[in-house]
Amino acid sequence: MIHLPYLSTLIWLPILGAIVVLFLGGDKNAHLSRMVALGIAIISLLICCLLWADFSYTNAGYQFQENVSWIPAYGINYALGVDGISMPMVILSTITTLVVVLASWHSIKRHVAQYLATFLVMQGMMVGVFSAVDSILFYVFWEAMLIPIYLNIGIWGGDNRVYASVKFFIYTFAGSALMLVAILYLRVHAHSFMIPDFYALRLTRPVQDLIFIAFLLAFAVKVPMWPVHTWLPDAHTEAPAGGSVVLAALMLKLGIYGFLRFNLPITPDTGQAIIWGMIVLALIAIVYIGIIAIMQKDMKRLIAYSSISHMGFAVLGTFMVYIIVAKTGNMKDAYLSLEGAMIQMISHAFSTGALFIGIGILYDRIHSRMIHDYGGVAHKLPVFAALMMVFALSNVGLPGTSGFVGEFMIILSAFKASFWVAFLAASTLILGAAYTLWMYKRVFFGKITSEKIENIEPLHFPELLALFILAAIVIVMGVYPLPVLDIFHASVGQILHESLMSKIPV
Amino acid sequence: MLDFHLILPEMFVLGMSCVVLLVDLFVKQRQQALTYALTQLTMIGALILTVLLYSVPTTVNFHGMIIHDSLASILRIVIYVSSIFVFMYSRDYMRHQNTGQGEPYLLGLFSILGMMVLVSSYNFITLYLGLELMSLPIYALVALQRDSARASEAGMKYFILGAIASGMLLYGMSMLYGATGSLDIANVAYGVAATDHLHQLILIFGLVFVVAGLAFKLGVVPFHMWLPDVYTGAPNAATLFIAVAPKVAAFGLLARLLVYAMPTLELQWSELIIIISILSMFVGNFVAIAQTNIKRMLAYSSIAHGGYMLLGFAATTPAGYSAALFYTIVYALMSLGGFGMITLMAKKGFEAESIEDLRGLNERNPWLAFLMLIILFSMAGIPPTVGFFAKLGLLEALVSAHLVWLAVVALILAVVGAYYYLRVIKVMYFDKATNNQPIKISTDSTVAFSINGLLLLGLGLFPSMLIHWCHLIFS
């Protein structure tokens, strides 16, 4: 059997597809570009399923490795591989693209080919960034991704799109600038750009501190963590529905992914030392941002803030491992927290992504993101309202939906760290419910408030399909998350193992 | 020792220049087509000759006046190739802008000849002569648009300041000559190495003036102030010309004077270079933000890029020099694209100078917009364009040379720099066109421009060969 280079295929197929779509071009044969894009998205998903099928759950290391010398002069390799941490992200990327293509079937009328091309390119780059084993390759994908998303927000975004897109770009670019230096520094000492080689490095505390901060800046911006989160509400709000979905579902995950790949295993001693700082930042994200979300009048902005709050959970789960291990002295206890963070990320992708699609659907019809322009949508679009209720509930973290799993695991492990951490983290139970359901109530419930809603256009089939896919995932993951956990269980163990030993040279 | 076959390219270019001169004088031609063809032929011929001679091992020729080495060859190749593109982009522009008959081509050829001499010079005399032969036609090119007050003003500024810089360079060289007793670069290097610490002072004195002269040619702070004015004032084609090949030649100048002539003084000159490069990145990137004229913006960006290129010299390691060389080549490509775009966009009586002139380019000509997008992202140093790898090489050299702080400064300033490139992209892609007429550009220019733009992307995906060559040169 010829072994297909799955990962390369998953990266380059959509990018080539994007080129094809671009050349099929013009708005005149927009339908053709849609079909092609959909086809590519489906093929990617199928390939991804093959990848998943061949994926070994027990192997903690990289699988499906591809390693070609790329720039020998600098020692850079085109090295790909997935482990349990990146596997779910790769799956997530392909699903998200499919959903986005479906959701934008009818809503985008201008520059359709370019719009779809940005998403296909983004998919390739997302898979790339999650499967890069070479740190420079990682950085290349990481930065390159900014281009399509920048264009996406800027061209198809809302009224304030220019500000939002530039802010997004500069923020993330500035954040990741220092990461490059850190990678180069590590490379000078490890004589290799391969991430696993970095793990073997022994670094003194001051060096670790600086490297930690460099990575932290890059990843904190992406997550985003307070106080470098302000790009997100703007970007999410102004982006077209698909852009918001990709931002929420994939882009933000990069931050946590980075923490898991770089911060924890490379600079564990610093992590250990400044853990409380990280936890405080995470809790600020959860509580402070949760409170801010309550007063938002713009639906997208509200969901954007809720995103930050949810990602705060993931950060909490990621960094809490140090305290848990310090308190219980047992590495096994830390799994719950880290796996909670992973599942929180995955679940957030689906539920928040779906909410953005839903809001996009409303926006296409009513042309407003303001909550007060809505009311009584459930009368006209009952199925849509029901689906949105599922996503809202997942956002609230209700058991039975995917949103619950991560929160549950993280809050439960937070108690191991400290009562007060758990206390503040659990406040999301109330805050999350307050803002999500308040919005839901105002938008979907009540009397029909305007002519526009009275005459609202029903959902198109692709939109419904996208939402149904997501709803199914949200519920299945909520009811039976174990298969997802199994994917990354072994690799989480690996990361924990690396993260919990001192790397100070002896 | 006179090895004439090694100077065949120079002889060919000179001979062809004279042919062009005569043809231009005596053959009546419509729209300079023949001159243009001959010019391109010259470049292609020179390219072939240089490539054929590439494998000849390093030879010091003409009694140490010139050297034939891979550095010179590669720089020459880059100069030819970029000039071919420059001439191609400028043809239409020169056809409808009243810039005389064949003189621009002729002056361009002479200037290229100067660059060829410059990059292969191995003696202060040839170095200086090459430099002047490169510069003098450029002064004229800048001012050649006779009906433009701005062009002549730019020419004058360039000329006077250039002359001052030459004077400083010469003053510095005279000191080095006095201290080492030779004008020959190899002997100077030997002399410098032989000078003990106590007697280094005069060398440093000369060095400062030499660096000032170099910095002027490269257009870096604080010797940069001519650059925005000249780039803006010159006709687009001239801007295009001076923004590309002379920068490559300036790299040669820098390499010959600093790396070849004064390797043992690297501690001193690297300090100067670091300051200059930080200042350049700072001023270039910051002032570019406030520009509304795209040529001026790119001029400031070119100052900043000069600063980045110097980072490679700041590292004072072979890896640094080769990274700087790679950066220079990449910058030449990017600059070619950037200024080429403006030249291509210009119509009769319309210079396409304002950033606003690019409004809605994506709607008017998506392909052009896309290429420009690649060029701008490459300038900003965003992967997967080659601009990123150029910066990466520099940063790696810096970090390896324990100049981590400098790498950090460079990156932070790169972030500032990204802003104005993004603004241009914003104008091209996000803004609505005020004028919905599609932009038409001749096929050959489109092809050339496409190659130019895609090369930036292609080299970004497969940069290793070029990087490898650059590495070979300094290792």
Place this chain on the structure above:
Amino acid sequence: MLPIADVLIVTAIVFSLSLVGIVLNRHNLIVLLMCVELMLLAVNTNFVLFAHYLNDTAGEVFVFFILAVAAAEAAIGLAILILIFRHKRTINVDDLDLLKG
């Protein structure tokens, strides 16, 4: 025999005077061109001096070429000057301010 330091100081003075001239002169482009000539003169004198002290003809040859280049420079500089004069009817340095910012 001339003391080398004295000659160098004289050339330094002439060199710096030419620089000072460029900075101080705000009215006459021709003076700028002359300052450039003066600057090259100082440099040439340096070379001649060192050539003499080193007993090396290279310096003198360099001077020879610098003179040639200076002549060429002067020609081009004057040509541009004439262009400017045609446009502005003045050769006032202060009036060269179309390009700035």
Place this chain on the structure above:
Amino acid sequence: MNLVQFIFYIFSALLIMSSLAVILSRNPVRGVLFLVFAFIMSAGIWIILQAEFLGLVLILVYVGAVMTLFLFVVMMLNIEKLPPRTGVKKYWPYGILILLIIVGVTCYVIGPEHFALAAGPAPGEHSADYSNVNALGMVIYTKYVYAFEVAAVILLVAIVAAISLAFRGWAGLSKRQNIAKQVQTTPEERIRMVK
């Protein structure tokens, strides 16, 4: 101090003074003449330094040709009076500062403790049959032939550039008729209807 040195100091003083006059003169013609004077003084110094050929070249070629060109241009442009020297009045202290720094640093740097050449013995005089012309001639066409050729090209460039810059085209020079055009003219080109 021997006579040669004395002459040198005289020449130097005159050189410096005439340089100063160049940059301070309000009348460009006078400026050029002071420059010519400075060149001549330099030529004297060069000859003292036994570079006779170069000294002569400086006077014959440079003063004779280049300075004449300057003078020619100055006269052609006919700029006699210059406005008052605001720059000098306002900024001369900075000028002095520049001067002092460069000269001061030079003095410091070329002190015998730092400068081997200054510390070393003075070079011997050339023998009586030494000919500067000869010495240069021996190398210029042999060792420096490449540079010589390049210099030649530079002069060619200067010609081309100067002409192309200053040449206003034949149209400005002669009032030739384009008969073909005149014949082919149409009423539309000549008559404009006033509405």
Place this chain on the structure above:
Amino acid sequence: MHEIIYALVLFPLLGSVIAGFLGPQIGRAGAHWVTIIGVGVSFVLSCLLFKGIVMDDGATLNFNAYTWVASCSFQFDVGFLIDHLSVTMLVIVTFVSLLVHIYSIGYMHDDPGYQRFFAYISLFTFMMLLLVTGNNFFQLFLGWEGVGLVSYLLISFWFSKNAATSGGLKAFLVNRVGDFGMILGMGAILTFFGTIDFASVFAQAPAVAAHTTFAIFANTPWSVVSIICILLFIGAMGKSAQVPLHIWLPESMEGPTPISALIHAATMVTAGIYMVARLSPLYELSSAALSFILVIGATTALFTGIVGVVQNDIKRVIAYSTLSQLGYMVTALGVSAFSAGVFHLATHAAFKALLFLGAGSVILGMHHEQDMRKMGGLAKYMPITYVTFLIGALSLAAIPPFSGFYSKDAIIEAVHLSTMPGAHYAYFAVVAGAFVTALYTFRAVFMTFHGKPRMDAETKSHLRESPWVVWLPLVILAVPSAILGALWIQPMLFASDPMLGQAITVDPKYDVLKQLGTHFHGVWAMAAHSVVTLPFWFAIAGVAVAWVFYIWKPHWPAKVVKHSRWLHFILIKKYGFDDFNDLVFVRGTKRMANFFYNVCDREIIDNGLVNGSGRLIQSMSLYLKRMQTGYMYHYALAMIIGVLVFLLWQVLIN
């Protein structure tokens, strides 16, 4: 056996899914049939289980269905624990649910959201079954939140009505406050027990209680079990609407009446009681927690009842009475009389469902008028409703020998015997509560069914008895409301082989029921004996006062109100809980949100730091730009200065 349990739990879900997703296809009749069959199957299976496990004393079932999450040392399963307690709950839940389903056919007859309604209540039944059958905290929480969700959905059922959606949201949020405590409690359990399985937790509990302390605040080592119990009880307070988290229950009355009967009277709100009873092995280890429970319960029992006296909406009266009765149950838990609590839960489920459904019948007859001031004299128009309602009222007012009497009297006596700190206060509260209960109950009866009709002619002309699907459940419910107490008091509380079997653990030193059992001489003796007890006379007094005020001297209430305005005001304002919450939590949060958003986020971070650095760069840019003057001598000067600085610097450092 497992299959029975799966079927029992999943059938209502199946019905719900079919009714919900295929609503338009199966039509209205299809929707109610499929759900009724689903719940009916559950009911039948529950009865079988009841027979098998409680009556024949079968073995307890405890098994895991599948692993939900496994994370190295921790594992969360979906699993079932079928013992006496859960079977009892199963029967109660499925029984009431089935009746409510049937009743809803009539009650919701004209509603456009018919299928949706049946889908919801079936889903609710499923969630409730999950809750009571769970063998671990996770599943308990799953059902717990699930019923909360459906409750929210059902309160907001008429989503055009702002009051309904607000009520739903409030219910959900207040419940979430409780869940907040609950999830922390679960965190604590996981931390100290390493598992959240009931059986393992109970097994370890004595050891943990004896040795482990935990400091929430520095240097305050508290018993871990106390902390856990109180945290979990906060959850119960939310769900079972105990002061101060009771505020959502009255507002939940905005939902359709069958819901009020099912969710907000019979089942969901008793989940808290169930949970504490289920966790009795844990609670028994913490007298602090029990005491806390006792005080909260007693307070709820008395004070929310008093508010019921001033309500005019018939459903609100019953709602406050529910609060009060829940308070009784909690009080019972507080004195370790877990069985009494569950017993009252059972009888209450019957008579309160009956009262709600009866009220629903009245409301149906009155064309969705709920204000008792516009009713009166309905007895003759709706005789069946009246009779059944009266039975419910008598039961609620604890008039012997109706069910309510037995359960409530058991509680009062248990409190009386208890030595728990706070028991004296509790005793006062529950006894006084007896009077209040009778008062508001019969106030409602008299205002609704007796006296002069006060409705308008239009309504009056349409008044008639409700259809059979509505009154049949009333009749069925009237039976247990009347006799369940007498039937169950012996086996439940005092039998040597109690009905709840081993599910309840009581520390002998707290075992008040055992003490009480010594005085128990049979059902009739108890009824007879009650005539000489205080609570009985209090209840009679309550009925009498109601009669005086609302039948004999109908103008008196207004007079009383006039003379004690402040008291009336306090009661009308419901002690100001709502206003307090609105002021402190709602507005406080909004104000805080406003501050965080507008000041911290927008001004300081965004405008100050982010855009500020942008502006700084911009202004520096402009400044540097101005340095490019365009004058050549400046350019030259810059070069010269550059050279000079470099020169001085390099020469001086070398």
